[in-house]
Amino acid sequence: MSDSYDVVVIGGGPGGYAAAIKATHLGQKVACIDKYINKNGKPALGGTCANVGCIPSKALLDSTWKFHEAQGELSVHGIDVGNVSMDVAQMIKRKDDIVEKQTGGVAMLLKANGVTWLQGTGKLVAGKKVEFVPHDGDAQVLEAQNVILATGSSPIELPMAKLQEDIIVDNSGALEFTEVPKRLGVIGAGIIGLELGSVWSRLGSDVVVLEAMDAFLPMVDKQVGKEALKNLKKQGLDIRLSARLTGTTVKDGIVSVEYTDADGEQTMEVDKLIVAVGRRPITEDLFSVDSGVNLDERGFIFVNQSCATDVPGVYAIGDIVRGPALAHKATEEGVMVAELISGHHAEINYDCIPSVIYTHPEVSWVGLSEEQVKAQGDEYKTGMFAFVANGRAVAANETTGFVKVVSDVATDRVLGVHIVGPQASEIIMQAVIALEFGASTEDLQLMVFAHPGLSEVLHEAMLDVDGKAIHSVKRKRRK
Ligand code: FAD
Ligand code: NAD
Numbered sequence: 001m002s003d004s005y006d007v008v009v010i011g012g013g014p015g016g017y018a019a020a021i022k023a024t025h026l027g028q029k030v031a032c033i034d035k036y037i038n039k040n041g042k043p044a045l046g047g048t049c050a051n052v053g054c055i056p057s058k059a060l061l062d063s064t065w066k067f068h069e070a071q072g073e074l075s076v077h078g079i080d081v082g083n084v085s086m087d088v089a090q091m092i093k094r095k096d097d098i099v100e101k102q103t104g105g106v107a108m109l110l111k112a113n114g115v116t117w118l119q120g121t122g123k124l125v126a127g128k129k130v131e132f133v134p135h136d137g138d139a140q141v142l143e144a145q146n147v148i149l150a151t152g153s154s155p156i157e158l159p160m161a162k163l164q165e166d167i168i169v170d171n172s173g174a175l176e177f178t179e180v181p182k183r184l185g186v187i188g189a190g191i192i193g194l195e196l197g198s199v200w201s202r203l204g205s206d207v208v209v210l211e212a213m214d215a216f217l218p219m220v221d222k223q224v225g226k227e228a229l230k231n232l233k234k235q236g237l238d239i240r241l242s243a244r245l246t247g248t249t250v251k252d253g254i255v256s257v258e259y260t261d262a263d264g265e266q267t268m269e270v271d272k273l274i275v276a277v278g279r280r281p282i283t284e285d286l287f288s289v290d291s292g293v294n295l296d297e298r299g300f301i302f303v304n305q306s307c308a309t310d311v312p313g314v315y316a317i318g319d320i321v322r323g324p325a326l327a328h329k330a331t332e333e334g335v336m337v338a339e340l341i342s343g344h345h346a347e348i349n350y351d352c353i354p355s356v357i358y359t360h361p362e363v364s365w366v367g368l369s370e371e372q373v374k375a376q377g378d379e380y381k382t383g384m385f386a387f388v389a390n391g392r393a394v395a396a397n398e399t400t401g402f403v404k405v406v407s408d409v410a411t412d413r414v415l416g417v418h419i420v421g422p423q424a425s426e427i428i429m430q431a432v433i434a435l436e437f438g439a440s441t442e443d444l445q446l447m448v449f450a451h452p453g454l455s456e457v458l459h460e461a462m463l464d465v466d467g468k469a470i471h472s473v474k475r476k477r478r479k
Contacts, residue, residue: 004143005031007341008130009150010122010286012036013047014327015318016150017106017115019334024113026342031142032115033122033132038103039176043119043135045106047152048319049327052172055102057195059095060175061358064202068360076397086203088179095175124149124287128313146313146341149293149301150334151286153279153319160247161187161275167250171196174274181205185257185270187245189216191357192276194232198359201236208268210243210259217357221369221404221418223384228363228420231400235360248273281320296322305347307337315341329353352435354428361401362424366432367416370406379409383441383465385457387421389472392452398422403461405441412440414462423454430458441465 007023009016012034020032036051038044044051070084110117120134130142155170157163166173174196180203186193189211201207216239217225233239240261247258255273259266281300287293292311296302301316303309309316315337318330332348339346357363373380383405387393401421407414417431434444444462449455460469 003031003140005029005116006144007031007146007148007338008033008122008142008144009148010124010130011047011150011152011318012045012106012110012117013150013152013318013330014049015152015330015334016047016148017045017110017334018331019148019150019317019338020115021109021113022335022338023341024115026338026344028338028342030115031118032110033118033120033130035119035121035135037135038099044103045110045117046103049330050102050106051099052175054327056095056099056175057171057192057199058358059098060091060199061195063091063094064199065360068202073397086180088177088203092176092178121285123285124291124293124314126288126290126292128311144313146315148334148337149286149309149314149316149320150318150330151282151320152330153281153325155275156278156280158187158245158275158277161245161273162248163275164250166272167253167255168248168273168275170275174200174276177272181270181272183270183272184208185210185255185268185273187273187275188212188277189239189241190276190278193274194237194357194359196274196276197237198232198235206238207236208238208240208270210245210257211239211241212244214242216241217363219355220357220363221365221416222371223402223404224363224365224418224420227401228357228359228361231361231420232359279319279325283320286320298322305350306340307333308340323350324353324355326353326355349436352432354432356425356428358425361421363420364424364428365416365418366428367414367435368406369416369418370404373406373415380415381407381409381441381465383407383461383463383469385460385464385469385472387454387457389460390452390454390457392454392456393422395452396422398454403427403457405458405461405465407441407465412442414439414441414444417458417461419458421454421457427455427458430455 006028007030009020009032020030023030070081123131133139184205184207186197186209189209197207216229243259243261245259249256255270257268293309294302301320303316303321307315307317317333319325336346354366386402388399393399404418406416414434441462449459463469
């Protein structure tokens, strides 16, 4: 006998669990299969994001930034906290408690919405059926009207830097160090490398980040990337570009790292090494050859704009399909697919997905960068405004960075917004709203922004597009 559902979701991360909840809101009978087992040996929902990604990394970023401030920055406010020290075990415990709360919250939400959580492994087979192998029990076949594949991604492993206990680690291991490594190496100056490198650097590690490419954060607007690099270096991150890892050896608990750079072959010794060189979609054993599902040329599951695979009634969302590997992108795809399955119209504006790097200063962007607009050959204008000229930023002693706007000359439409600075992760949402509604810079210029507020920097950057920024000495000639 087989159980039957309207929708079976394979994967309970931010893509899968959101799809499952939304589908029940729309009247579907839903099962969500997830195989994740946490470090305590217990099944846990929430996927990479809640267990070893977005949430725990931000917990450590917040703890360590407070430590950094207490160490020196608070003195400018007249606050003397004396000698400060970090209890790493307590910091990790707090992070673990947060993860437990978040993953438990997802389980509670599934239950409250009537989603059946099946703990084990799912696989799509021919005829849109799903083979389910529970962690404890016999395999069964589930019948489904619709199947949503949402199995996420895993870290890319390098043959020359094989993971070793707690010495050579990936993003999961980098959240678990029990003490601050004296010397920490990071392979890859991508988002994970910079966020987790920042965590341990703030606690006193000497951090060296090796990046194979000669460009720093190539997906980020050039001026923003330059400002971010300057500040991260100032904080003590030794970021070496054009530095490609070639080998590692572990002896007596010390990692010898070999790499090549412009000067030839180099070696450095570190106490811990984080490998963060990208992620790959989890597609092995997810579908049988005769299921009808295909991969694209980059190994992601092939889908159209609506996340439909080549099999009618089978969808794929999140990190296993094209596009940025971001939790909010996965969630919105899950919601869209649940709507489509339930007979509603739904689509995603992929041009308006924001990205954030939670370093200090934060980096965020949405839409096109100046370099992308230039490459398209379109006529464009830019506006920029620095946080140093903003009263709220000065009051908060957070004056690093700027907001940059790129707009179209012919239509004045905002094409992209790029931020490096305080609260960049929050301010960017105003730009997302502007882009989503097709706003012009004039629309934003005419809006009233509360004073004093960091968002005034966005307002002034919009004004600067036409040389109208009020708190600027370098005025462009008004057209
Ligand atoms: P996942 O979250 O990976 O969930 C997939 C689930 O499916 C997992 O539980 C997995 O165990 C399960 N699964 C896999 N195969 C099977 C199977 N065959 N059967 C049953 N279950 C299966 N993104 C952001 O937007 N903001 C951030 O700040 C951010 N920070 C990050 C920090 C780190 C350190 C990392 C590693 C990632 C971060 N990300 C961030 C990326 C984000 O975590 C992912 O984009 C997101 O989790 C993808 O969601 P998903 O639902 O596609 O997959
Ligand atoms: P990434 O693609 O962002 O960066 C990996 C970097 O490693 C690249 O710059 C690459 O050039 C470099 N690299 C590759 N091989 C190398 C080698 N042999 N030697 C030296 N450098 C090498 O990947 P990631 O940092 O692992 O993150 C994966 C994804 O997870 C991100 O792209 C992002 O989508 C997601 N993520 C998002 C957030 C966030 O939203 N704040 C945080 C963390 C992760």
